[in-house]
Amino acid sequence: MNGFERSFVSNLVPANLKLLTSLLVAVAVVNSATLGYDGSVMNGLLILPSYTEYFNLTTATIGLNTAAMWMGQIVGSLLMQPAADLLGRKRAVIAAAILTIVGVVLQAASQNIGMFVGARIIVGIGQAISNAAAPTLLAELLPARLRGRVLGIFFSCFYLGSLLSSIINYGSQDIQSTWAWRLPSLLQFIPSLIALCLLPFIPESPRWLISKGHDAHAQEVLCIMQGAGIVDMHKAAEELRTIKAIMAKEEEAYPRNAWRELASTPANRKRLFVLVAFGSMINTFGNFVISFYLSKILDQAGVTDSNSQLQINVGISCWCFIVALTGSFMLDVLGRRKQTLACIAGMVVTLFMIGSLIKVFGESENESGIYATIAVVFLFQGFYSFSITPMTSVYPTEISQYKLRSAGIAIFRFFDCGFGLLCSFAMSYAMADIGWKFYLVNASWDIIFGLTVFLFFPETKGLELEEIAAFFDGPEIVEAARERDSSPHGAIDSDKRAPTVKSQLESNA
Known part of the structure; x- marks a missing residue:
């Protein structure tokens, strides 16, 4: 590598940029799969009689079991910023993976509802920390031309974990013991274990290293990210100087604690509004109901057989995974705004259709009507997966400058998890009380979400992280x-x- 020798970066980190990028994609995949598996495991467990009968679940305890993860993520959102900024991006991901594995083991061993809920809270804390550290690590390592699609893959592979969870739940339904639900719970540890095995081959974020005064280490990472055979030491030094200059400008503009600076200027208040608004939308577009209460939707649609419900669950996971991956690559083609606005319009239309179909065919034996309802559910999930799923990890990471990035993601996740917690309790009662009308109400507030995106969300396609700041702070920064x-x-x-x-x-x- 043109006489380049490593002094700080482990020799395990490959010099070949294509291989290193593949490893970064793998880190995105396994961390996202962890989130997807855990986020969908409750959907499958609620279909299994062995699970519902073991804990004697009621409407209230179903909501509590589903809400436990969100409780943990709310607690974890308070730890996101200090974990990622103090420990470093890599060590924060390691801590998150270990915490998740501990929670998973306790969940699989649960003897009562209290132990199960406690374990789910621990898993939620681990997920929250990973949600901040892993996308930030990827964003700060990847060049702009790859950042959108890889970060999009990060949350798109949520459905890979969801698919794995669906298949395991489907395969374990015939086990004649509590292992029918304990096994799907226990196997959640696999993606976290793979993440721990991959991280030694990944460098630390150069921006985090610069913030801690490790300039030589950061420059070495920047050299490695150029790829084998094309190392330009002067170019790496220039890039290091540029990043330091911009970070110094940010520090000069925002000298106080990151949490105080989030609302200190008009530019940061604009960022804060976007983060809060988008975080509030993630679990309220209508996807939460399908992700966590699919069995109730299918009951309303007339599909009551547990085997058929599990098959549909597997099918939706496969569909969403393919669509989300496609959407991840299209973010840098269509742009963040256009893709998001088009998909919100699609979700509004399909939610109105789901509500109408359930009203007409929900209590009938008309197979065509039932199949039509299921088809529109697939369409809704397709619209959500094509845009919102990849945007969940791309947009909050991009719009915050370095100093505020971890705190900004924490705010985003706090509102994401807070509304997830709200939905955990409210959705089950809303669906029981107003039935098909619920989908019409949900579609109506999605229209407001679309207007918010149109008016306030900037386009960030193709820009370096430092350049995106111009949308909020002006060209001076x-x-x-x-x-x-x-x-x-x-x-x-x-x-x-x-x-x-x-x-x-x-x-x-």
């Missing part, structure tokens, strides 16, 4: 980035990059 662009050794050609930033700023004005 990216003067250092423009200095890099004007340098003959800069990471990005000034004739191409500067007009791109300017035109995107004008298009979102």
Whole structure:
């Protein structure tokens, strides 16, 4: 590598950029699969008679079991920022994986409802920390041309875990003991274990290293991220100087604690509004009902056989996984705003259709009507998966500058989990009390969400993390980035990059 020698980065980290990128994708996949498995395991368990009968579940305790993970994630959201900023991105992911494994073992060994809920809370804390640290690590390592699709894959592979959970639940239904639900619970530890095995091959975030004064280590990481055979020490030094200059400007502009700075200026209040608004939307588009209360929807639609429900659960997971992966790659083609707005429109239409179909065919034996209802449920999940799923990890990571990134993601996740907790209790009662009308109500507030995205969400496609700050802080904050662009050794050609930033700023004005 042109005389380049490592002094800080482990030799386990590959020099080949394609291989290293593949490992970063693998980290995204396994961390997301952990979230997906745990997020969907309750859906499968609630279909299994062995689980519901063992705990003698009622409407209230079903809500409590589902809400336990969200309780843990709310607690974990308070730990996101200190874990990622103090421990480092990599060590925070390691801590999250270990915590998740501990919670999973306790969940599988649960003897009563209290132990099960406590275990789910621990798993939720681990998930919350991973939700902040893993996407941040990926975003701060990857170049702009890859960041959108890899971060999109991060949450899109939620459905890989969901699919795995569905298949295991389907296969374990005939076990004639409590292992019918204990086995699906226990196997949640596998993605976390794989994540622990992958992390030695991944470098630490250069931006975090710079923030801790480890400039030489950071420059070494930047060299490695250029790929084998093309190491340009001067280019890495220029990139290091640029990042440091921008981080210094941010520190000068926002000298106080990250939590206080989140609401300290008009620019940061704009960021905060977007984070809070998007976090509040994630679990209230209508997807929460299908993810956690699919059995109730199918009951309303006339599909009451547990075997058929499990088969549909597997089918939805396969469908969503394929669509979400496709959506991840399209984010850098269609753009964040267009893709999100189009999918919100699709969700509004399909929710109205689901409510109408359930009203007409929900209590009938009309097979065509029942199949039509299931088909529209698949369509709704497709719209959600194509945009909202990949955006969940892409957008909160992109719109916050370095100093506020972990705190911003924590705020986003706090509202995401808070509304998830609210939905855990409220949705089951709402579906029981107002039935098909619930979907019409849900579609109506999705229209408000679409207007919010249209009016306040900027486009971030193709921009470096430091350049995205221009949408909120104005061009002054990216003067250092423009200095890099004007340098003959800069990471990005000034004739191409500067007009791109300017035109995107004008298009979102």
